[in-house]
Amino acid sequence: KINRHLHLSKTKHSKFNESGQLAFFYLFSFIWGASILNEEEFTTNPTLLWKNYPYSRMLFQVKFFYICQIAYWLHALPELYFQKIHKEDIPRQLCYICLYIAHISGAYMLNLQHLGLILLVPHYLVELIFHASRLFYFSDENQQKG
Known part of the structure; x- marks a missing residue:
């Protein structure tokens, strides 16, 4: 309903939807990661961070956080096909998704979960601010024209 009200072009409509989905994901992940920290x-x-390193056990909350993060970014790969993304945007999106998968999986498998969490939480805050401002930009741009 929001998209119909804003009367966005197809390109802006897809960017608006992408930012809306990512803003929600980053908000949820930021709150969850911050609560773990x-x-x-x-x-x-x-x-x-380094006390008793290497850790022999991982807390369920941390493990579940990482598994959910990896699952989200893995689900984003087939979603590129189902969302019918423009061909010129696919390499950018693939790079973006693969970097997230590599970094999150690397922190998980190399037993650097705590450090990864400390780096991921502020990064997600920055991404949340970016996508929220992008949503406001698209909605405000349309109101200035009308």
């Missing part, structure tokens, strides 16, 4: 007290005491 808060529970583990990594933000108040960063020396806990």
Whole structure:
């Protein structure tokens, strides 16, 4: 309904939808990751990152977070086909998705989950701000024309 109200072109419509989906994902992931960091007290005491390293056990919450992150980015690959993305946008999207998969999987498999989480949470905040501002840009641009 929002897209119909805004009267966006096909290209802007697809970018608006992409930013809406990613803004929601980044908001959810940021809150979830920040709550894990808060529970583990990594933000108040960063020396806990290396205490008792290498870790023999991973908390369920951290493992579930990483599995959900990897699953989301893996699901984004076939979604490129189903969303009928323009051919010129596919390499950019593939690079974007593959970098996320590589970094998140690397942190998970190399036993650097805590460091990965500390780097991922502020990055997701920045991405959230970017996509939220992009949503406001598309909605405001249309109102200025009308």
